[in-house]
Amino acid sequence: MDKIVKHPSVIDGKNPNELRGDSITNDRYFCKDFMDKEWNHMWTKVWLIAGREIxxxxxxxxxxxxxxxxxxxxxxxxxxxxxxxxxxxxxxxxxxxxxxxxxxxxxxxxxxxxxxxxxxxxxxxxxxxxxxxxxxxxxxxxxxxxxxxDGFIFYTMSDEAPDLMDYLDPIPEIYKNHNFKDQIRAQWVRVELDVNWKFFCDNFNESYHTRFVHPQVPSVIDQDHFTSRYEMFPKGHARIIQMGRPSLRDRVTEGEDHPFKGILEDWGVDTSKYKDYETLSEQGWKDLKKAKRKKYKEKGYHHYENLSDEELTESPFQFIFPNIAMGVQADGCILLNWFPHPTDPEKCYFDLWDMGYPIGGSAKGIGKTGRNTDEEFKSTSAGIGETGRTSNQEYFSRTKVNPIILQEVELDIRDYDNGKGVEDLWDHVVYQDWQLTDGLRRGVRSKGYQEPYLAAQETRVRYFHETLHDYLNGKIPK
Structure with a gap:
């Protein structure tokens, strides 16, 4: 199987003609009355993530x-x-x-x-x-x-809500090969932020901003809208699928070490054969799929067995209505969950879960980039125990430089304090998003606020708001 088959329920996530074109008014970001409507008509009607079975x-x-x-x-x-x-x-x-x-x-x-x-x-x-x-x-x-x-616990306060699998459809089918229940939540951080919760719904339903806010990402994930696939599903869910290769538009400066070369070399790919940047990106991406398929067992990446070639290298980013985003990759998942403050519509809470698989066999650690060297990975574990978990391996997230111990953790509540309380996350893409919250909170209150002028690649932003409007108007999506 060399690619994920397009699900029959998918809606073109880059075609605004699929939507009504509802106005996105600014009162939703700061008005207490709007907040109360959301509680009465939406939050009490949907399925909400509460934790993990473990x-x-x-x-x-x-x-x-x-x-x-x-x-x-x-x-x-x-x-x-x-x-x-x-x-x-x-x-x-x-x-x-x-x-x-x-x-x-x-x-x-x-x-x-x-x-x-x-x-x-x-x-x-x-x-x-x-x-x-x-x-x-x-x-x-x-x-x-x-x-x-798949190991996640959900609840709903509604007797009329559909069953969970119907509500999530087709997400469980799409990610059936990933076995999230086997992953270890190695980081669980919560911060309170001074912005309405819907800022993150908007933010995680478009990748237009990533080239500018997350400049480290295009070297390993192709953020270009013309190479990405955009999908929307019934009930407000949506995703983008981006290729796990360097962008040809936003290139690493000539002469600098290229992170993608490191990924290829760790999987035994000879990068000296690539004559230019285009070949490194396009052929290297294909060679990485082949190398992972050939060597995953000897490297201990046994969770690759059921993954398609696309799932081995691509980077889907899944939004689950109303407040979950999942960055799903072959070696783990970043799950983001945000929710409103009890009384203040201009505050919210944000949870970051960083999850990864234990790696066995000859592997010395787990890395979402596939990096697996003695220098970068230090394992103090004798191996994987009866539960299949190693409690003290270190791994590197593709979106985070510092290593994290691979073990289940408790909730770590931080005081954001203008970023001072999360210094260990300063290199994380999520922190880069958090830095925008104050300017957004103040800007949407301006008399100069205008109806958003959305690009085609931002169609999923409008889809979120139209789904929210359906709930507020008593038209629960079927």
């Missing part, structure tokens, strides 16, 4: 997910299933828990009502003092719908 492996393990006005508990049951409940006591509404943990039952800190993992009341003080009868076996926590996709 966080709740054993019965009684639970995570707490807070969003605007609500808090949800998601807990592993004794039979191995997963249930979700509103974090509100069935007695008088006290929140039961504030953070992730593990326990056999839930006790209300106010009046000591006790709930089983299935949400049922199992004990209360002074049980015989209720004229209407004991609440034990009668009252229970209000349940929310929970489902999983």
């Amino acid at each position: 966080q709740i492996e054993e019965p009684g393990d639970y995570i707490v997910h807070d969003l605007v006005k609500e808090s949800v508990i998601i807990v592993r049951q004794k039979d191995g299933s997963i249930k979700g409940f509103y974090n509100s006591c069935a007695h008088r509404g006290q929140r039961l828990v504030e953070c992730d943990s593990s326990q056999d039952s839930f006790r209300c800190p106010y009046h000591d009502w006790q709930f089983g993992l299935n949400g049922d009341v199992i004990s209360v003080p002074d049980e015989d003092d209720y004229p209407q009868g004991s609440p034990v076996g009668k009252r229970k926590l209000v349940e929310v719908r929970v489902d999983t996709w």
Whole structure:
């Protein structure tokens, strides 16, 4: 299989004639009334990512997910299933828990009502003092719908929302070869930013800005709109697929080391045979596919086995409505998730997950660029254990210079502080986006704000807003 087959539900993501042309007014970025409409008509109707299954492996393990006005508990049951409940006591509404943990039952800190993992009341003080009868076996926590996709946990507050797989369609089918559940989340950072959450929906639905905001990327990922594929799917999802080769338009300065050469050489490709830049990019890209296909087993990249040639080298960037973006590559995934502040429409929270596969066999580490040298990779692990995970390998992200230890991590909440609180991320493409937030927040409030004048490659931006409008108008996408 040499390329991903175009899914039958795909809509041309570069053709604005596929859309209505709704106005994108600036009030959506700072108006409290608009924020309230989003909560009532959109956030409570969609599927939302809460975490990963590995966080709740054993019965009684639970995570707490807070969003605007609500808090949800998601807990592993004794039979191995997963249930979700509103974090509100069935007695008088006290929140039961504030953070992730593990326990056999839930006790209300106010009046000591006790709930089983299935949400049922199992004990209360002074049980015989209720004229209407004991609440034990009668009252229970209000349940929310929970489902999983490839190790990710989702929930929805809507009884009318489609099943998760229908909601995500065709994303699970498109990425069926990637096995996200086997990846290790080696970085999980959260920051609060002074900008409306939709800035990131706009930002991650176009790559027009990347040549200028992320100048390090075109040397390994071709950002040119005329070589990329743009796709939109039902229910507001969309993606771009870019080739994992150097751009012919934005070239590395003559005489400088070329990162793509390093990638090729690490896979045993002789780069001296390329007579010019064009050949390095175009033929090197083809040779890299062949080399990965030929050598992945001996290098320990066993997760390549089911990947197509396109999946071995290309760089799809997937947007999942309303607030998830996934940079999917052969060796891992950058998952980005952002959500609104509870009260201020000009603030939001942003989560960065950096995920990668453990590499076995003769490999000494894991690198999203394929780099695998003694000098750059230092593994203090004796090998992969029974779980298939190495807990202390270092790897390099394609979008980050500094190495990260390859082990599951806890949430790291940072104070952004104008960038001072995330110095270790200064070389990360996401940080480069964060730097734009203050100017965007102030600029959209200007009397000089005009209707966006969008390029064809920004069609997915308008598609996001039209999907949002559908929800706000009570027309939930089918």
